Amino acid sequence: MPAAVAAAARPPMKPLDEALADLLAHAVPLAGTDTVDTFDADGRVLAVAAISPLQVPPHDNSAMDGYAVRRADVAAPGAQLPVSQRIAAGSAGLPLATGTAARIFTGAPVPPGADAIVMQEDCQALEGDRVQVRAVPAIHQWIRRAGEDIALGAEVLAAGTRLTPAALGLAASIGLARLTVARRPRVALFSTGDELVMPGEVDPARMPPGAIYNSNRFFLRGLLRRLGCAVTDLGIVPDRREATLEALRGASLEHDLILTSGGVSVGEEDHVKPAVEALGRLDLWQIAMKPGKPFAHGRIGAAHFMGLPGNPVSSFMTFALLVRPFLLRLQGVQAVAPQSVAATADFDWPRADRRREFLRVRRNAAGGLDLFPHQGSGVLTSVAWGDGVVDTPAGQTIARGDTVRFISWAELQS
Numbered sequence: 001m002p003a004a005v006a007a008a009a010r011p012p013m014k015p016l017d018e019a020l021a022d023l024l025a026h027a028v029p030l031a032g033t034d035t036v037d038t039f040d041a042d043g044r045v046l047a048v049a050a051i052s053p054l055q056v057p058p059h060d061n062s063a064m065d066g067y068a069v070r071r072a073d074v075a076a077p078g079a080q081l082p083v084s085q086r087i088a089a090g091s092a093g094l095p096l097a098t099g100t101a102a103r104i105f106t107g108a109p110v111p112p113g114a115d116a117i118v119m120q121e122d123c124q125a126l127e128g129d130r131v132q133v134r135a136v137p138a139i140h141q142w143i144r145r146a147g148e149d150i151a152l153g154a155e156v157l158a159a160g161t162r163l164t165p166a167a168l169g170l171a172a173s174i175g176l177a178r179l180t181v182a183r184r185p186r187v188a189l190f191s192t193g194d195e196l197v198m199p200g201e202v203d204p205a206r207m208p209p210g211a212i213y214n215s216n217r218f219f220l221r222g223l224l225r226r227l228g229c230a231v232t233d234l235g236i237v238p239d240r241r242e243a244t245l246e247a248l249r250g251a252s253l254e255h256d257l258i259l260t261s262g263g264v265s266v267g268e269e270d271h272v273k274p275a276v277e278a279l280g281r282l283d284l285w286q287i288a289m290k291p292g293k294p295f296a297h298g299r300i301g302a303a304h305f306m307g308l309p310g311n312p313v314s315s316f317m318t319f320a321l322l323v324r325p326f327l328l329r330l331q332g333v334q335a336v337a338p339q340s341v342a343a344t345a346d347f348d349w350p351r352a353d354r355r356r357e358f359l360r361v362r363r364n365a366a367g368g369l370d371l372f373p374h375q376g377s378g379v380l381t382s383v384a385w386g387d388g389v390v391d392t393p394a395g396q397t398i399a400r401g402d403t404v405r406f407i408s409w410a411e412l413q414s
């Protein structure tokens with residue numbers, strides 16, 4: 001058969017963007033919220049906006065250790081003023097008597113009447129509780145104004161925000177001890193493949209012929225946890241129809257998502273597809289991405305189902321680009337697609353692929369990107385070595401110096 005005919009006979013592949021849009025159309029945000037201690041909310045998704053019940057800072061305060069003055073009392077450098085009071089952080093001063101200065105420390109409230117702070121480096125303390133101000137201050141100098149960070153009633157964190165340590169600090173700064181967050185997606189995870197053994201259970205020196213360690217289980221569990229999921233790890237399910245059916249049936253009762261790796265090709269040892277079809281419904285997509293072609297999604301009862309390819313890098317990338325956005329959307333996050341940035345390739349990639357390709361790369365000190373030399377879909381080293389991927393459009397080659405689109409792991413595995 002001529003090559004052109006063979007190519008045309010291949011089933012059309014689904015563009016990644018289309019696959020993601022289809023998945024997200026099914027991602028109805030989970031009903032129900034949890035109220036958690038702000039200390040424990042890292043990584044959770046805020047369900048109710050955080051509105052500030054106060055202004056931050058709550059009062060005008062000094063940005064420096066120094067002296068609070070009335071600008072009008074310091075007409076020229078060298079003015080001498082009696083020190084009428086001393087105000088430390090945590091105490092409130094009295095109105096500043098005209099013609100005097102207040103000793104003041106960083107964070108302390110600016111006394112009524114004062115309109116500038118002179119830092120202590122620009123002052124000279126004198127005998128008899130007096131101070132010489134050596135520089136004429138600008139009006140409002142070194143005063144942090146009340147509300148300059150947050151106004152009363154301002155929305156500090158929007159609903160749908162994924163909480164970070166900085167966001168927790170911000171919530172605490174407006175007095176929120178507890179936060180209302182989306183409930184955790186309940187995810188059942190299992191691997192298929194009779195070749196798989198668990199580290200710790202089988203010694204590397206005693207691996208049976210054909211056996212490999214189950215690596216997908218480790219990164220998938222870690223990725224799910226980072227996304228705030230409650231993971232039920234069902235381990236390795238044998239390549240048998242009954243065992244697969246049983247695992248799926250049980251998991252479908254109390255989970256929002258069943259996630260599997262392996263067994264979604266169409267070989268005779270691939271039992272996941274027919275088993276899901278027997279219990280619910282399933283679409284098997286050939287996604288035009290490399291690594292990571294087969295991807296299955298469907299439903300069993302109320303549970304979503306997603307089946308990842310078995311090859312570790314394919315499994316990792318389909319999780320990062322499809323499952324991760326889906327799980328974030330279930331928790332109410334709006335912007336779920338990973339953001340790429342422009343970067344310079346410090347490598348050549350002369351082999352264009354008909355699929356959109358995600359090359360594992362690492363940032364170098366010169367600001368460019370280095371390529372991991374082995375880009376095979378089983379080479380997990382490439383993922384652990386790199387800082388992210390170059391998103392390479394189908395049919396495109398790369399020459400050293402080209403501007404490419406870089407997606408950092410922060411966008412994909414956090």
Ligand code: AMP
Nearest residue numbers: 191193214215216217262263309310311
């Ligand atoms: P499959 O998708 O089941 O045909 O698997 C494709 C390839 O990925 C095979 O070489 C499997 O041995 C390998 N594989 C499948 N599952 C895992 C896993 N959990 N950890 C490591 N490799 C796996």
Ligand code: MG
Nearest residue numbers: 192193262263
């Ligand atoms: Mg298999």
